[in-house]
Amino acid sequence: MRRWAGRTNEPLFWGLFGGGGMVSVFLMPVLIVIFAFLVPFGVFGGAEGTYETMHGVLTNWFVALVLFVVLALVLWHAAHRFFHSLHDLKIHPPEIVRVVIYGVALLAPAIGYSLFLVEAATS
Amino acid sequence: MTGAPTSSPTGPRPEDTRPAPARTLDVGRLAQADRVARRREEGTGAGDGTVSQRNPYRPTMKRTWFLATKEYRAYFLREGAAVVVGLFVLNLMLGMVSIAAGLDSWTWWVDLQRNPFVLVLNVLALAAAVLHTVSWDQLTPSIIKVQRGTRFLADGWIIAQQVLLLVIFAAVMVAWLGGAWS
Amino acid sequence: MAHSEAGGVMTVEVQRYRPDVDDTPRLVSYEVPWTQDTSVLDALNYIKDELDSSITFRWSCRMAICGSCGFMLNGEPKLGCEQFLRTYAPGPLRIEPLANHAVERDLVVDLEPFMTKLAAVEPYLHPDPTGTPEPGNLQTPEQMTRYGQFAACINCMLCYAACPQVGLATDFLGPAAITAAVRYNKDSRDFGNAQRLPLLDQEDGLWPCTFVGACSTACPKGVDPAAAIQQAKFAATMDWATEFVMPHHGAPGAKDGGHA
Ligand code: SF4
Ligand code: FES
Numbered sequence: 001m002r003r004w005a006g007r008t009n010e011p012l013f014w015g016l017f018g019g020g021g022m023v024s025v026f027l028m029p030v031l032i033v034i035f036a037f038l039v040p041f042g043v044f045g046g047a048e049g050t051y052e053t054m055h056g057v058l059t060n061w062f063v064a065l066v067l068f069v070v071l072a073l074v075l076w077h078a079a080h081r082f083f084h085s086l087h088d089l090k091i092h093p094p095e096i097v098r099v100v101i102y103g104v105a106l107l108a109p110a111i112g113y114s115l116f117l118v119e120a121a122t123s
Numbered sequence: 124m125t126g127a128p129t130s131s132p133t134g135p136r137p138e139d140t141r142p143a144p145a146r147t148l149d150v151g152r153l154a155q156a157d158r159v160a161r162r163r164e165e166g167t168g169a170g171d172g173t174v175s176q177r178n179p180y181r182p183t184m185k186r187t188w189f190l191a192t193k194e195y196r197a198y199f200l201r202e203g204a205a206v207v208v209g210l211f212v213l214n215l216m217l218g219m220v221s222i223a224a225g226l227d228s229w230t231w232w233v234d235l236q237r238n239p240f241v242l243v244l245n246v247l248a249l250a251a252a253v254l255h256t257v258s259w260d261q262l263t264p265s266i267i268k269v270q271r272g273t274r275f276l277a278d279g280w281i282i283a284q285q286v287l288l289l290v291i292f293a294a295v296m297v298a299w300l301g302g303a304w305s
Numbered sequence: 306m307a308h309s310e311a312g313g314v315m316t317v318e319v320q321r322y323r324p325d326v327d328d329t330p331r332l333v334s335y336e337v338p339w340t341q342d343t344s345v346l347d348a349l350n351y352i353k354d355e356l357d358s359s360i361t362f363r364w365s366c367r368m369a370i371c372g373s374c375g376f377m378l379n380g381e382p383k384l385g386c387e388q389f390l391r392t393y394a395p396g397p398l399r400i401e402p403l404a405n406h407a408v409e410r411d412l413v414v415d416l417e418p419f420m421t422k423l424a425a426v427e428p429y430l431h432p433d434p435t436g437t438p439e440p441g442n443l444q445t446p447e448q449m450t451r452y453g454q455f456a457a458c459i460n461c462m463l464c465y466a467a468c469p470q471v472g473l474a475t476d477f478l479g480p481a482a483i484t485a486a487v488r489y490n491k492d493s494r495d496f497g498n499a500q501r502l503p504l505l506d507q508e509d510g511l512w513p514c515t516f517v518g519a520c521s522t523a524c525p526k527g528v529d530p531a532a533a534i535q536q537a538k539f540a541a542t543m544d545w546a547t548e549f550v551m552p553h554h555g556a557p558g559a560k561d562g563g564h565a
Contacts, residue, residue: 001548006507011545014512014538021205025259026289028208028252034296035218036211036245040236044300047230051222053300059223067219071212078209081202084515087473088199090186105209112216119224178324179407179415184472192380195469198517262516265532266539273450 013080013102020077023070059120065113072109079105201258204251211248214241260285312340315396317348319360322408330408332399333357339390345400346374346385349412362412369525372461376412377401382466382523403466419462422478426486426504431497448493455488455533457526464520464530470513477513478504480520480530487533490540506541514538
């Protein structure tokens with residue numbers, strides 16, 4: 001990796017942001033409609049029914065990994081926009097705030113996936 | 124054909140015997156120099172050490188600039204929407220862990236979505252996600268350019284391809300949960 | 306067609322600033338007679354000729370091609386010669402210097418920062434270092450289409466006045482300069498991508514842009530600088546990824562890589 005004055009890792013940050021925005025476009029409206037409204041309000045039967053349908057597929061470690069990575073991208077997208085909005089508001093926080101903001105996007109999926117593996121193994 | 128040259132590029136200049144003109148002090152200019160020096164001291168203006176009339180006025184952005192025009196407001200709404208969608212992603216990850224933990228915790232998570240507070244968040248998340256989809260669809264054609272000869276593929280094709288993805292994904296999810304494969 | 310329905314007298318408020326006297330600019334109102342074909346630039350010239358000869362503003366071509374007469378008209382960046390008073394009837398019309406720029410006097414802004422940024426991206430053809438081009442340095446219409454839109458820029462700086470990120474980060478390279486870089490990067494006769502990359506891919510280069518899109522709305526020439534910037538971000542990201550995977554590969558910005 002060549003270095004020059006002012007070169008940052010922004011291409012990486014922006015690339016992940018773009019990926020998250022891209023998948024979010026067709027993923028999020030559908031996921032929200034289904035899991036925030038259709039499933040809880042019984043369109044696909046009660047919780048037992050959806051559990052029956054999904055449990056087997058979702059608890060496959062690889063399927064879950066892919067899902068967590070995709071959700072991580074969407075979260076990264078949110079973190080990236082949030083961080084840049086601070087700049088738009090003329091707030092220039094110390095570096096640690098930036099680490100925390102993007103850190104949530106990295107850690108939440110990582111912790112989520114770990115918990116997921118633990119629960120899947122013990123249930 | 125003209126008179127004797129008064130100077131030549133190569134020879135010495137003939138001595139100027141005329142009386143020196145009476146010089147008056149350029150008061151205005153000195154006064155200006157003083158002004159520039161004073162501004163430099165106070166740090167209020169340009170002034171690079173030369174005598175200059177420059178004293179540019181530098182407007183500053185208000186912190187509330189994003190309220191100024193419709194375009195800026197739409198932009199800021201779009202940026203903020205991402206954060207709301209992010210909250211739902213966290214919620215969804217919780218759901219993933221719940222379904223791995225067994226039927227009881229999955230039932231708990233499904234019931235949680237009917238909690239009024241969570242419901243409000245979810246409604247906001249849906250609005251934010253739709254806003255994201257619409258705004259992203261509008262912007263993508265300017266990044267993805269498919270050239271065909273001396274023209275580019277019409278924006279509509281790029282948008283249609285994204286909408287198609289959404290429709291396919293929705294159909295697959297609904298079919299799956301509706302029991303098409305069980 | 307000599308007779309025009311619309312017309313009258315409009316109040317035109319012009320922001321005045323005298324660097325040697327004033328601390329801050331102020332608005333001054335003028336009453337300007339107008340008809341169907343009175344442009345904003347005509348109105349300013351009327352004020353200068355008839356009402357106050359000290360008013361200062363730039364203009365040249367009065368036909369939307371020299372790029373000198375950019376002003377904020379009721380808060381929007383526009384070319385004065387391209388807009389008509391009838392659009393703003395019954396008034397008042399507020400004319401201010403381009404936003405996000407230092408004001409030298411009245412409606413005249415400091416061009417120096419923009420000129421520096423524009424020159425920095427080396428907006429001219431860099432010849433093929435490996436050989437001389439064939440006579441005429443030929444180009445097909447298809448090759449020209451790749452950058453044609455971006456070559457229509459007249460350097461009017463309306464996009465800089467429209468862009469909040471220019472106002473927030475004064476060192477941001479900005480829409481037109483980045484577009485000029487992209488215009489040459491996409492030119493089949495140019496081999497300067499590698500030289501331009503360090504200017505684009507740096508903190509004050511591309512990255513202050515958050516795709517507000519206001520530059521493309523403001524552009525009077527349909528250049529779509531926002532598109533150019535996003536395409537440049539994509540190309541810079543591809544170059545970054547290439548270098549990440551193949552650190553010693555070292556030919557970022559090659560003509561056939563990542564600059565679709
Ligand atoms: S890109 Fe458009 S608005 Fe910007 S300087 Fe060029 S012509 Fe003017
Ligand atoms: S005077 Fe030339 S662009 Fe308006």
